[in-house]
Amino acid sequence: MHLLKDRGFVHPVASEITPKAVYLSRRRVWQGLAAGGAWAGLPALGGAQTARPGKLPPLPGARSSAAGATVMDKPTAYADATSYNNFYEFGTDKADPAQYAGALKTRPWTVAVEGEVKKPGNFDLDTLLKLSPMEERIYRLRCVEGWSMVIPWVGYSLSELIKRVEPTGNAKYLQFVTLADRQQMRGLASGSLDWPYTEGLRMDEAMHPLTLLAFGMYGEVLPNQNGAPVRMVLPWKYGFKSAKSIVRIRFVEKQPRTAWETAIPSEYGFYSNVNPKVDHPRWSQATERRIGEDGVFARKRPTLMFNGYEPQVGQLYAGMDLRKFY
Ligand code: MTE
Numbered sequence: 001m002h003l004l005k006d007r008g009f010v011h012p013v014a015s016e017i018t019p020k021a022v023y024l025s026r027r028r029v030w031q032g033l034a035a036g037g038a039w040a041g042l043p044a045l046g047g048a049q050t051a052r053p054g055k056l057p058p059l060p061g062a063r064s065s066a067a068g069a070t071v072m073d074k075p076t077a078y079a080d081a082t083s084y085n086n087f088y089e090f091g092t093d094k095a096d097p098a099q100y101a102g103a104l105k106t107r108p109w110t111v112a113v114e115g116e117v118k119k120p121g122n123f124d125l126d127t128l129l130k131l132s133p134m135e136e137r138i139y140r141l142r143c144v145e146g147w148s149m150v151i152p153w154v155g156y157s158l159s160e161l162i163k164r165v166e167p168t169g170n171a172k173y174l175q176f177v178t179l180a181d182r183q184q185m186r187g188l189a190s191g192s193l194d195w196p197y198t199e200g201l202r203m204d205e206a207m208h209p210l211t212l213l214a215f216g217m218y219g220e221v222l223p224n225q226n227g228a229p230v231r232m233v234l235p236w237k238y239g240f241k242s243a244k245s246i247v248r249i250r251f252v253e254k255q256p257r258t259a260w261e262t263a264i265p266s267e268y269g270f271y272s273n274v275n276p277k278v279d280h281p282r283w284s285q286a287t288e289r290r291i292g293e294d295g296v297f298a299r300k301r302p303t304l305m306f307n308g309y310e311p312q313v314g315q316l317y318a319g320m321d322l323r324k325f326y
Contacts, residue, residue: 050136050152052219053078059216061136061154066209068235068312069137076149078218080291085225086143087244088192089178089185096187097225104184104245106229115251116171119164125229129215132160136219137212139235141242142274142307148288153233154216159207167203167251174206175199175256176232177248193259199232199243200256200270202316210235210312236309238272269326273317274307278326 052058055078064070087097109125123131134154142148162174180196182188188195205211212233215222222228227244234241240260250256260268267281276286287300306313317325 050075050138050218054220056220056223058219059134059154059221060219061134061216064135064137066135066137066157068210068309069135069139071138071140071150071308073138073140073150075138075152075218076290076292081149081151081217082223082225084147084291086239087187087225087227089180089187089195089197089245090225091187092190092192100186101224101228104179104224104228106224106245109229109247111230111246112248113161113165113251114248115175116168116253117251118166118168121165123161128161128213128230131164132156134215137233139210139212139233140307141233141235141239142288142303144238144240144268144272144280144285146283146285146288147291148301148303148307149291151217151233152219153212153214154219155212155214155233157209158211158213158232159209161213161249162207165251170253171251172203173252173255174201174203175248175250175252176201176243176246177250178243179245179247192263194262196247197243197259198256199241199258201234201241202255204316205234208313208316210309236274236306236313238274240268241272271317271322271325273322273326274303275305275322275326276303277305278323 083098084094085097086094087101090097090100107125110122111125111128112120112122114120133156135156136152136154138150138152140148140150176199178197178199179185180188201211212235214227214231214233215229217223217226222231227242230246231244232242232246255270258268258270260272261270274285279285285303288303289298289300293299304310
């Protein structure tokens with residue numbers, strides 16, 4: 001390295017200073033390699049963006065090329081993203097999932113894909129993991145309760161799976177059904193929701209490139225409390241649309257009822273797009289608290305239309321009255 005000397009200080013030449021982002025990404029790739037791709041024979045992929053926490057088996061993903069797939073916001077600390085969760089099957093307190101989901105058996109695991117498709121089938125987890133290359137995507141997740149996180153997910157576009165099963169012309173919507181097992185999920189004993197937890201999407205929403213079928217986060221497989229072994233992530237919708245621990249995907253003609261719509265229809269609709277202009281009946285949706293920024297002086301962040309993904313998804317809702325279709 002050439003060094004410039006002036007007034008006794010030694011500086012590297014400006015052109016030789018590794019930009020911080022490059023340095024970080026090199027370090028992350030190195031950490032990823034050092035951790036070893038020991039899991040399930042998955043190929044080690046370069047270009048990972050996030051340092052691994054080293055808690056669970058690795059699941060690396062290459063940087064996604066989908067527009068909007070990586071936001072510049074600082075990712076939420078892994079400890080926060082895995083200890084402040086909503087997963088009512090394990091209880092309604094934010095700490096319950098981390099405390100009680102550990103025992104959930106996530107292998108063997110099968111996702112049944114059925115309904116209006118030419119090629120229905122039962123996909124076991126290993127088949128799903130190999131269906132398409134894993135990508136890492138850093139998405140904002142905005143919960144309807146007014147908090148948000150930024151999480152580096154690992155998975156691939158749901159469209160990859162949809163294309164394989166060849167939907168018929170009658171497939172207008174998808175319904176996601178998640179695990180409901182009283183033996184393993186203590187929260188099912190309470191009537192907080194109609195089990196199983198279900199969610200739904202319109203076909204064009206499900207086919208959108210940002211719609212992620214996620215198997216991991218922070219370069220590792222999903223922790224149970226975050227929806228292992230496979231969940232949805234819809235970055236422009238409130239967090240509850242992102243169903244965890246999916247066991248069934250149904251292609252249907254009519255708009256399916258969702259768990260939250262069924263529980264409280266006056267408060268939760270089918271679309272649930274993040275919208276700072278449409279308040280929840282009991283609170284404003286104009287601002288949010290970013291988890292990890294909760295000191296006394298932490299400012300609230302303004303909530304963005306479609307959670308900031310409007311350039312990518314706005315067209316899906318052109319001409320719709322978003323007050324009516326909330
Ligand atoms: N999926 C199931 N099966 N059960 C749930 O209770 N909660 C939802 C969603 N998916 C939920 C679920 C809600 S309200 C949110 S905000 C997100 O999961 C939280 O995801 P995270 O814990 O990974 O941040």
